[in-house]
Each structure stands twice: as C-alpha cells, then as structure tokens.
Amino acid sequence: MSKLLTSPLRAFAALAVLGLALLPLVLPTYYVSVATQILIFSVLAMSVDVLAGFTGRTPLCHGAIFGTSTYVVLYTASVYGLPLPAAMLLGVIAATLLASVFGLLAVRTSGVYFLLLTLALGLIVWGVCLRWTEVTGGENGERGQLRAALGMSPRQLYSGVAVVVALVTFVMWRFVRSPFGLTMRGIRDGESRMASLGYNVSLHLTIAFTASGFFAGIAGALYAVFNDFVSPSTVQLSQSVSGLLMAIVGGIGTLFGAFVGSFLIIALEQAVSKVTERWLMVLGLTFIAIMIFAPEGVIGKARLLMAGRAEPKTKA
C-alpha cells in the first residue's frame, strides 16, 4: 500500500483520536454516555470485521458472544461477589471459549451456509438466556451494582473505556497486520492455493474465529460495566446484525471503519428516535443508500477517492 494513500487517513485518524480524548470535557453528560456506547460497539464491530473483512466469513453470532461475556460479568459479580476485574476476565474467557466452539462447528462452511450456521448458533445462546431463568433472570434480565461499586462518574467511565478501547484497537491492528493477518486474507482470496502451500485452512479459521470472539468478549465485558444490566435482547440476533452493519457501513476489511460505522449508526439512532419511533425504518433506508452509493463503506470509499486523486490517470 502506498504511503501517499494512507497518510491523509493517518492524519485524520490522529485528529479523531485527539477529538475522542477531549470529548468528555465539552459534551453534556448524556452525550458522554452515548460516546462511551459508540466506543464499546466499535470494538464489537471490529471483531466482526476480523472475520467478515479479513477471512471473508461473515458471522451472525457476535452479538451472542458479546452478550455471553456481559451475562457472565454481571452474574459472577452480583451472585458470587467477584471483584470487577476478575468478573470481566471470566466474561472474556467465557466469550473466547464459546467462540472457539462456534468456530470449530462453523469454519468448514462458507458463504451463506456460514451465515446461517452462525445465526443458528447465536439463536441457541439467545434461547438459553431466555429460558434458563434461575441464572439469567429470563426476560427480566439481570441488574448489577457494578457502576455503584466502581463509583465512577460518566466522564470517568468514558475515559476508562477509551483507554481500554485504544489498547484493544492497537492489539487488533497488530493482529490484522501480522503474518496471521496475511494468512486470513490469503484464505479469503484462495483456499485451494493456501492448502497447497501447506496451510491448514480450518485450523487457521478456527484460530481467527476464537480471536475474533475474544475481542467481542472484551466489548461485552465493557458493556456490562457501562450498562449494568443485561437481558436476552443483548444476545439476540439484532445485536449481531447491528455489529455487522457497523462494520459494513464503516468499510469491511478496514478495521478502523468500525468506529465510523458505530458512530453513524448510534448517532443516527439517537437523532432519529427523538423525532419518530420508526427508527429501524430509517436505519434500513440508510443502509440501502450506503449499499448503493458506497458498498465499500465510508472508509473504503474515502480510500478509493484518495487513491483516485493520488493517481489521476487510472485505468484506460
């Protein structure tokens, strides 16, 4: 990739990071908490992008993996009285284990079968959370005391989440740029070639799925602290869908596009739901517009436009 192409994006990214750091100083409390939510969902969307954008396998179960972590954090903290870091660690471990099992089952399929299989796996988690009332609280869900125990103001929570998200983002960026990241892209573009070069495609996909679930689990653990409440709606299909939509809107395979997608969708939700209750309809229309005019997503489109400007005379 040419440096010309990425440097304006890098400058923009640096500005965005600076803006995110200064945000809580200027915004009213309510918007600080919306911003916190945007950051948490960016991590979920990035975890979806690791699979959808880099291995070419689009999952519909990441909401369930994310929500499993949220459930485990809230349950272990409120029922067993575990300290928050231990509860969060357990949440991430649970999500990672779940993802490795899902991975083992799903990686032998691809395309629409992968989509449907992961969708079904996610629905199982949702069904368990709904019916296993003694543990999950059924439809009433589970309320925690995490925020009270932490004693953090929304601004402090934002800063804490921002630091964790920055670290996780850096780790994920290293992940997709590593030899393993190149392997994932190779599998996306040519499985038979990878096998004949000596790669065990299923094994690499399982590792990728597990890593992706680990990141989704971190997002879910953060969400437990942020929301202090979990119910089956946290693990339901629409959660998986919105994680995927955020990744697609920002630009699949761009990793950082997840931030743009998460911001656009959550900001739109906030803005539209003030005016009308039919916010999902507006989301649907927006999504259609993006698919028609910028199917490569916002960041993907920006990269294309900049590449066009850097080399004005492209293909004849």
Added chain:
Amino acid sequence: MAPVSEPILTLTDVTVQFGALKAVNSVSMSLKAGERRAVLGPNGAGKTTLFNAINGSVPPTSGRILFDCVDMTKMSPQARAYLGVARTFQITNLFGQMSVIENMRLAARGLSASKFSLFGSDKLTSEQDGRVHDSLAASRLTGREDVIVKEMSYGEQRQLEVAMALAGTPRLLLLDEPAAGLSPAERSFLADIIRNLPRDLTVVLIEHDMDLALALVDYVTVMQNGRIIVEDDPTSIRTNALVQEVYLGKPHVVAAETLEGDTDARGL
C-alpha cells in the same frame, strides 16, 4: 533424500471416481528423483485429476501413492506440502488483490511456524527472504515485488504461479499447463524458466503444446480416458502411431473427422 536411481514418486493402481466416471482409471507410474516427466493427453484424459490425486485436493478412490517411501494416499494437501509436494494451477490461482511480495510471503511461510505469529511483524526471516529472492529470480520476476498481482500481465501471473510453488523449496513440482493461454514468445520464455529449474527437483508437467513439453522432459506419459496408453522417451513419442492417433485422429478417415480430432486435441 532418496538416491537418484530410487523412485521418488510411485503410483500404484490409482483410481479417482466421480459417480460412475473413472476420471483416473487404475494408473500406475513411477518417477525417479530429479526426473522431468510430461503428462500428455487430450482434454478429459484425466491429467488434472491425476495431479489433484497426487497433490491431495481430490484424494484417490483407490490405489496407493508413495512419495519418498511415505504413503501419502490419504494425506491432506497441506500435509503433502510439508513432505515437499508443490503445484501450480491450470487456472491462475493467485491472490490478485495483493502485491507480488505479499503472495510470496504467504508462499514462503506456508511450511514454517511463523505463519502462526498472531501479533508479530509481517517481515520475513532472512532464511525466508532468501527463498523468496531465489524463487522470484528463477521465475524472472525480480524487481516486480511491489506490483499488485491483478495489474500484472497474464504471462507474469503464470510466472508468479511457478515462483509461489518454488518458494517452499519443494522436492516434487507439479506444473499444470504452466503455459496455458500464453503467446508463442511468452511460451518459450516460460519454457526457459522450467528448463533452468534446479536439476534435483522432480518436475511433472501437464501440457497441451506437445512441442513445448517434449523439448523439456526426459520421459513422457500419455493418457486417454483416464488410462495410461503409452510411456516412452520424447523422441519415440514423436513417432508413436498411437499418440498420433490420439492427438490427430485415425489415419485414412474422411477429412471432417480428422479435423474434429484435431480440435479435441487442442482443447476446444
């Protein structure tokens, strides 16, 4: 490694069956280490299926494949790659969105543990870098490292097919119509590349262009309808009546049929 006289690859009664069709029908053949072998035959003769059986992408229905005294009949393609089997593809199978060097990185790391590095740098080790350098040089692609593959000419893509197969320093190289779709000038360029491959590398070559193939190999296997019909050295193959019949049609038949046979042999 086996001594030169020992067979490195032995196929015994290998059959690959798709439903009722025996694409490869009870094929037995044996290759010496360092040998160059051409597999010829009209379209549908089972040449590519034979490659798939040797490479593991379509395991044989029955029979046995020994590679350097190891029975690899039931092994996966990646396990065979570890033993030293590499292949190119008849239909170009490269990572088009990536640059040449990224393709080569994947090829060079295929057999080493560094492919599992989850957070490490994407740089190659000096040993891997050396292999990439040598393979690119052998395929005459030095200096093209940063070009995006889909923007290269078709001829260069065929060269990269060879370079990627070489990057794992294989002992057996399966070339599936490496010159398919190339112009005459590009063909002779690619023939040069194949001719100059290391002499200790065993090469099996599928090719439709008989002149190109016969000039490159020590020994020839001719297939038809899944079976081996002739095995001989290139000089005898040129004059073999059975081979001429397969490629050009039977003598003493009406002109229209002769033409038809000719078209078949050219893969139309």
